[in-house]
Amino acid sequence: MRGRRIGRSMLAALLWGALSAQGAELPLPGPLPLLQPPVAAKVELGQMLFFDRRLSGDGTMSCAVCHNPEQAYGDGRPLSGAYPTNKHWRNSQSLLNLAYLQSFFWDGRSDSLESQAQEPIHSAFEMNLNLDYLVEKLREIPAYRDRFRSAFGREVDPQAVTAALADFQRTLVVRDTPFDRFLGGDRAALEPAARRGLELFFGRAGCARCHSGALLSDQQFHNLGVAETQELLQDPRRRATRHFFQRQMGLERMDRDPGRYAVSRDPADLGAFRTPPLRQVAQTGPYLHNGSLATLAAVIDFYDQGGGPGTGKSPLLVPLKLTAEERAALLAFLHSLSGTVPVVKPPALP
Amino acid sequence: VRLVVIHYPYRYRDYAALAAQAAEAARAQGKFWEMHDLMLERKQLERDHLIGYARELGLDVARFTRELDGETYLERINRDVELAKRLDIYQTPTFLINGRKLVGERPFEDFQRLIDEELALAGSKRP
Numbered sequence: 251m252r253g254r255r256i257g258r259s260m261l262a263a264l265l266w267g268a269l270s271a272q273g274a275e276l277p278l279p280g281p282l283p284l285l286q287p288p289v290a291a292k293v294e295l296g297q298m299l300f301f302d303r304r305l306s307g308d309g310t311m312s313c314a315v316c317h318n319p320e321q322a323y324g325d326g327r328p329l330s331g332a333y334p335t336n337k338h339w340r341n342s343q344s345l346l347n348l349a350y351l352q353s354f355f356w357d358g359r360s361d362s363l364e365s366q367a368q369e370p371i372h373s374a375f376e377m378n379l380n381l382d383y384l385v386e387k388l389r390e391i392p393a394y395r396d397r398f399r400s401a402f403g404r405e406v407d408p409q410a411v412t413a414a415l416a417d418f419q420r421t422l423v424v425r426d427t428p429f430d431r432f433l434g435g436d437r438a439a440l441e442p443a444a445r446r447g448l449e450l451f452f453g454r455a456g457c458a459r460c461h462s463g464a465l466l467s468d469q470q471f472h473n474l475g476v477a478e479t480q481e482l483l484q485d486p487r488r489r490a491t492r493h494f495f496q497r498q499m500g501l502e503r504m505d506r507d508p509g510r511y512a513v514s515r516d517p518a519d520l521g522a523f524r525t526p527p528l529r530q531v532a533q534t535g536p537y538l539h540n541g542s543l544a545t546l547a548a549v550i551d552f553y554d555q556g557g558g559p560g561t562g563k564s565p566l567l568v569p570l571k572l573t574a575e576e577r578a579a580l581l582a583f584l585h586s587l588s589g590t591v592p593v594v595k596p597p598a599l600p
Numbered sequence: 601v602r603l604v605v606i607h608y609p610y611r612y613r614d615y616a617a618l619a620a621q622a623a624e625a626a627r628a629q630g631k632f633w634e635m636h637d638l639m640l641e642r643k644q645l646e647r648d649h650l651i652g653y654a655r656e657l658g659l660d661v662a663r664f665t666r667e668l669d670g671e672t673y674l675e676r677i678n679r680d681v682e683l684a685k686r687l688d689i690y691q692t693p694t695f696l697i698n699g700r701k702l703v704g705e706r707p708f709e710d711f712q713r714l715i716d717e718e719l720a721l722a723g724s725k726r727p
Binding site: 326 | 709
């Protein structure tokens with residue numbers, strides 16, 4: 251064992267020597283920091299609530315339905331699942347590494363995980379339950395009452411429910427990918443194709459202009475010119491949920507996704523969405539806010555063409571004229587962003 | 601590939617259980633999928649609509665109506681609902697492909713990938 255380990259580190263040193271000249275100019279971020287873990291009792295409680303179908307009006311939906319642990323905490327569908335008989339209008343995002351984010355939802359309309367957690371519970375087309383009513387139901391379940399008392403030192407209230415859900419989600423971190431090991435100094439962690447992809451990502455392809463920093467997100471809002479899908483334009487139930495959202499946000503009905511505009515009211519933000527972080531991205535398709543790109547290869551082609559045909563597109567997007575080999579290298583790099591997804595089994599519920 | 605349909609009528613829509621029974625009544629006359637497709641296409645699921653579909657499909661309407669009104673297949677539907685609950689399934693549609701779960705309407709490719717993987721696995725197990 252010992253001999254093998256020494257052999258590997260020597261090999262790593264040799265490779266680093268060969269690549270450092272080429273890599274010297276790459277503006278690479280530092281490693282993703284280790285965060286303070288939340289209090290275990292709150293996490294356990296949050297995990298129970300996350301899997302509990304009592305959080306929905308009809309008892310069929312838990313958070314885990316659309317944020318499935320087996321699908322990198324997304325649901326693998328182009329457009330998210332919805333409350334029965336409804337159809338959602340946006341893609342369900344992975345919950346991985348939310349602990350590092352400052353805003354939540356595709357349009358960043360929430361500034362904390364605690365406030366974010368209220369919205370799917372309340373949403374008429376997601377879980378369709380009133381949070382205050384949920385609190386009263388939980389107060390009638392002795393096991394929950396006890397757990398809230400010991401985790402929060404008080405009776406069940408809306409703030410404790412959302413805090414527990416938020417703390418559970420803060421534990422869903424992936425930071426052991428080959429890319430993370432590379433950032434941590436293990437220059438052999440990336441295979442040659444992924445290493446070439448990394449150089450493109452942080453170099454000529456310009457991905458890191460938005461997918462920047464250790465998280466691979468600048469947490470800013472950008473318009474990629476993504477085309478509206480026929481399904482969103484034509485399906486009456488998807489039209490209804492989209493228009494309902496717009497009216498709830500105080501907007502006029504429009505047959506497009508308002509994006510960040512719903513929050514900022516800056517017309518320049520129409521169709522702009524927060525750059526998603528990219529850990530585990532190989533497992534989080536379909537991609538984009540409307541799920542219109544099924545595979546990572548399609549995503550790379552999309553950027554290679556300079557983004558979509560929509561109006562108001564970011565000037566950062568220009569055709570890249572990537573070779574087939576470069577596209578393959580970028581794909582290899584995106585696959586190097588996969589690590590160990592926290593395994594969370596549905597807990598026993600009271 | 602063998603497809604098994606388990607009914608899971610949404611409990612807060614009274615026509616859902618009726619439609620499930622109508623599908624079974626059509627199956628008794630060999631026209632399950634025809635009825636299934638017609639119900640999804642027309643999206644009207646009250647009793648009279650269902651009887652209309654039976655007529656349209658050339659079923660024995662007297663028998664179909666008798667079985668529908670007599671709740672002949674209700675017990676079968678309830679058994680399916682109990683099975684779904686035991687499997688912790690609450691969403692429709694949910695697909696179990698050799699035990700691997702897919703929830704919700706999905707693109708054709710999702711099924712193709714899973715089924716091909718499972719077929720390859722089954723093939724490799726053959727002596």
